[in-house]
Amino acid sequence: MSTSATTSKPRPEFRNIHVTQILQYKLPPPGMVSIMHRASGAALFLALPWLLWLLDLSLTSEISYARLAAYGGHWLVKIALVLLAWAFIHHLVAGIRYLLLDLHVGVDRAAARSSALAVYAVSLPLTLLAALRIFGVF
Amino acid sequence: MAATPNTAGIGSRRIVVGAHHGVGNFLLQRLTAVVLAGYVLLLLARVFFGGPLGYDGWAGLFVPLWMKIATLLALLALFYHAWIGMRDIWMDYIKPTWVRLSLQTLTALWLVYCAVWSVQILWRV
Numbered sequence: 001m002s003t004s005a006t007t008s009k010p011r012p013e014f015r016n017i018h019v020t021q022i023l024q025y026k027l028p029p030p031g032m033v034s035i036m037h038r039a040s041g042a043a044l045f046l047a048l049p050w051l052l053w054l055l056d057l058s059l060t061s062e063i064s065y066a067r068l069a070a071y072g073g074h075w076l077v078k079i080a081l082v083l084l085a086w087a088f089i090h091h092l093v094a095g096i097r098y099l100l101l102d103l104h105v106g107v108d109r110a111a112a113r114s115s116a117l118a119v120y121a122v123s124l125p126l127t128l129l130a131a132l133r134i135f136g137v138f
Numbered sequence: 139m140a141a142t143p144n145t146a147g148i149g150s151r152r153i154v155v156g157a158h159h160g161v162g163n164f165l166l167q168r169l170t171a172v173v174l175a176g177y178v179l180l181l182l183a184r185v186f187f188g189g190p191l192g193y194d195g196w197a198g199l200f201v202p203l204w205m206k207i208a209t210l211l212a213l214l215a216l217f218y219h220a221w222i223g224m225r226d227i228w229m230d231y232i233k234p235t236w237v238r239l240s241l242q243t244l245t246a247l248w249l250v251y252c253a254v255w256s257v258q259i260l261w262r263v
Contacts, residue, residue, distance in 0.1 A: 041223045048220070048252060056259045058196060065193040092178070095171050102168065 029116035037094040040087035047084050078134050085130035086123075093123040167222045170215035177212035200263045213256045217249040 014025055027035065057068040071077060097115050101107060106115050132138060184199060185191065191199075200206060224245045232238040 038223075038227065041220075042227060045220045045224055052252060052255055052259065056255075059200060059259060059263050062193045065196070092175065096175070099168060099171065 028113065029120075030112050033094050033097070033116045033119050036090055037098070040091040040094075043087045044084065044091060047080075047087075050080075051084070081134050082127070082131045085134065086127040089126045089130065090119070090123045093119050093126075163222050163225075167219060170219040170222075173215040174212060174219065177208065177215075180208070197263050200260060206260045206263075209260055210256060214253060217253050221246060221249050 012024065014021065017025055054068065057064045057071075059065075072081075097119055100115070101112070106112060181199075200209060225242055228238050228241045228245070232241060
């Protein structure tokens with residue numbers, strides 16, 4: 001055990017986290033990527049009926065396609081699409097990181113930390129691009 | 139792992155939840171992920187480099203049989219991927235067995251429903 005522990009402020013210790021402690025607990029970047037991978041996957045699962053319905057509208061006929069275009073013009077729908085685009089992009093990019101970890105690429109602590117940060121460096125700009133596209137900037 | 143004698147695992151005391159050690163699902167989770175990533179890249183390539191689409195261009199993508207089958211395979215991979223992921227979530231957070239099994243059952247039924255719906259959507263084009 002380190003002797004400096006007596007001079008510095010004692011670090012909070014967590015064992016099995018309770019729901020009420022979540023906000024006080026600061027996850028390291030790989031932990032953040034992990035829980036957001038799970039949350040984004042669950043969000044995509046919950047959005048499945050809506051997304052299939054959109055696909056249905058887009059393919060059934062020219063009339064339903066036009067209805068989808070009008071529906072997609074609503075700002076609430078656009079915001080929902082941006083959130084789902086984030087969920088999808090994060091899930092995809094973090095998933096590629098997990099596949100690499102499975103192949104024993106970058107498993108030491110420093111590499112895992114920087115690859116976790118790299119997930120955000122890739123997924124957030126891609127989400128911004130998707131948002132600009134959804135809101136018709138380009 | 140050494141096999142432990144399972145004296146309580148028979149008859150009405152049989153343990154109805156738990157693992158077959160999960161290696162098959164672990165591998166399928168990765169396999170379906172790769173299939174999905176490949177399909178998304180294919181679709182994005184066709185949508186972004188094919189010029190503006192409109193209804194005819196978009197629906198036209200799904201007319202060839204091979205594209206219907208590729209899309210259906212990707213969707214089935216998606217549903218199985220979602221099944222493994224949601225089952226993990228239910229197993230991690232839902233402690234009462236009957237609640238967990240109910241949620242797992244509903245999830246499975248719902249995903250089968252989605253699979254049948256996907257066939258209908260695709261084969262109407």
